[in-house]
């Protein structure tokens with residue numbers, strides 16, 4: 001299947017588990033190896049009161065449990081939204097070879113990303129270029145429709161990074 005095909009499955013998972021309301025953070029991730037989904041997850045930070053329960057971390061946890069080891073060598077991680085630094089580093093530790101994401105930072109509201117002058121993803125893409133490849137913008141607009149958009153007036157208390 002193509003990257004777009006897997007991304008469509010990730011979008012379907014996000015919508016099935018969390019609906020289409022951006023307030024419910026419908027972010028989903030898949031771990032795919034040898035043409036099969038070996039792990040999947042959606043964002044559960046609010047439900048689990050757990051800042052690490054990002055969709056990508058959930059997917060890596062499931063993939064590791066299914067594989068019986070923490071490393072899922074050579075797998076691809078698909079995420080509907082550009083992954084944060086925590087999830088990108090976790091992917092490196094898990095042996096993920098490639099991350100493909102949908103909506104990019106510029107496609108969504110600034111609340112989704114830490115507001116720093118240096119992008120974590122740019123740093124990792126450069127410093128770890130021999131370990132992991134990063135590819136964004138696959139079905140970017142379809143993915144971005146699940147999230148608050150750049151011009152949206154998002155109430156302060158709903159902004160996770162403030």
Ligand SMILES: [Zn+2]
Pocket residue numbers: 054055056083084085086087088
């Ligand atoms: Zn994350």
